[in-house]
Amino acid sequence: MNIDILSHEKNLLKSRARIAVADCDIHPSPKSVEIEIFPFLSKRWQEYMKTYGVIYRQGFPTGPAFPKGQPNAARRDSYPTSGGKPGSDLAFMQSQHLGPNNIQLGVLNPLQCAQGVQNQDFSAAYCNAVNQWQIEQWTSKDHRLKASLMVPYEDPLASVKEIEKWAGNEHFIQVLLLSRTAEPLGQRKYWPIYDAACKAGLPVAIHAFGYGGAPVTGGGWPSFYIEEMVGHAQNTQSLLTSMVIEGVFEKFPTLRLILVEAGFAWLPALSWRLDKLWDRMRDEIPQVSRPPSQLIREHVWLTTQPMEEPEVSNQLLDTIEWIGWENLLFATDYPHWDYDDPSRAMPIKIDKHQKESFFLNNALKLYGLEQ
Template sequence: MSTMQQDQQNTPDAASIRKRSIIDCDLHLAPLRGGYNALKPYLPRFYREQVETWGARVPGQNAMYNNGGINGSMQGRKVPPGDEAVMLDFLRADLLDKYNIEHGIITGMDYGINTTPDTEYAAAICSACNDYTIEHILDKEPRFKASIMIPKQDPVKSAREIDRVGSHPGYVQVIVSNGADKPYGHRHYYPIYEACVRHNMPFGIHVSMEGIGINPPPTGAGYVSHYAEYRLARAGIMMTHLASFIYEGVFELFPTLKVVMIEAGTLWIAPAIWRMDEDWKALRHHTPWVKKRPSEYYREHVRVTSQPIEMPHKKDMFLPMLEAIHADECLMFSSDYPHWDFDSPVQAFPKLPDELRERIFYQNAAELYGLPQRADNVDGGQG
């Protein structure tokens, strides 16, 4: 059920929630106007002319698993005509001010650039997107923070891009698609993690592009037929990345690295880490470099965003499941604005204990991204 329509009510609980500023960890805003055409001023002439002649030339998932895509963005919103400045004013009113968002994390643009075999072109598009984001968003609205787009197909070029823009105060993490030709624990990606550590930035994985372009099928049994199946397959791929990080020993090699799993669901993590703990105990001689239980690596190194969060049929199961995934340390609120399955901060969760709500809606993200405490310090910062 979409919360865009539910969010019109103004109950006392909702009013109380809105008084507390929050951090939203999954916003899709760039480029604000014009799609790839907006990036042309930031591209070398060679690629600018290619975009003008042939279009973006980037694989996309909408043709295969139509999830609304561009048509689904801003659904139910009456967006005024105008340039980037007009759009930014709209976002201030419709998002930041409406939901009292103290910081909003932009999680990249079209992840299709992570699926093209032309790594030079991918690198140029990622750089253009990062420069556009600085000029039109980060330097205009300090409440927005952003994720560095990288051409993950080429880890060396990716590391250079992180080094190029990683010192900008508006960038707080690196972002890639969930779809990948190798699990992310593979040593192929080490140059990216070295750059993340240099800049003290988390490595964010956002669902998208599974089975698209150069990526393999979204399941071990091949391609699925419908978008509902595809959404479920995404969680399985994210689980593979999680296991890969742990069993390949990435967190031993990069002890300060943090990983953020974005928009792949949440509560499935509990049985996944339970299973990994059991298998590690039985098979630890296969991976002697894994020195701690997988659940410990998860708790220390992994953070997960809430949207879409699974709701058990029995309400009394919800809080124990949050405890099982260490939500007080690892779970961060996200809305996925402005997509069709957007989760309103007012409606996304049932009533939570104040301290847990504070951790999920603000503190966990503030600690991960190095963001300051609430400016208004409502209720002493305790929710």
């Protein structure tokens, strides 16, 4: 359940999860790019970044097209007491989030990492730098934290090289892409990334956001930030449809896909529509030999934040049961403003087994971390 920071900020530090939790979406940030990231960049790319900056694949070259609901899209209480951006101080994260909420596994998903920017060579160098930074500043200092393998996904060959470099490294548990890509993610341009991830035994996570050069909705540029927020689900449905219809899951039968921060209640309706159209038009796509809903259930997991919250709570239960409890991964989105507190996140009553699966065991099983 989304927290109203203005109303509940005094209670956030006091919240306690009653069971162990896997948080599958934590956003770390460097305190300073020059201090923490530059040591992992060559002199060439340091000078390039100082001179030209990060040039995004869109008409808004300096950053997101829409201002966020809060500065840095962050909770007001998430700024470290030592200074710096939210998510930039491990000790503060430990005391505010990891410890109080009994986080046993925290998956780091860095954003603003130059993954899909115009200069693909710079993108590759910066992704590699962020991968090294995650280990040095985070995962080597707290065993609960695991890193996402950042790749320059618009350059599949460079992405494969980065995956192969880190394959088998215990610090990384997934490959991370962003959802707004230059082309639909089912197209063959991106297949080498899926192939390399499968060979490395890593799931592919796709986080909402990014810069593909197109408007953030299928109908053009919207007027308001709230429309961009809603558009994350629209974009994610499009990429999932592309991956199903292009035959990605049949080509890579061991591929595990995680959809991050795009909600999940839309999945049943999308699956029903895909099944209906596949049944009528399957001769157009012989590469898809089974109903799309079957492929989705076998290959797709979704993080729960932001969770849809219908007024009739049992409707949420019906939705989850159709998707499958085992296909949902709990996430807080810490330190962002729409953070989901583990003690408040599930607005319906569930049994002990469902709770343990939802908050912890699904993630441990998916990432191969079961003891």
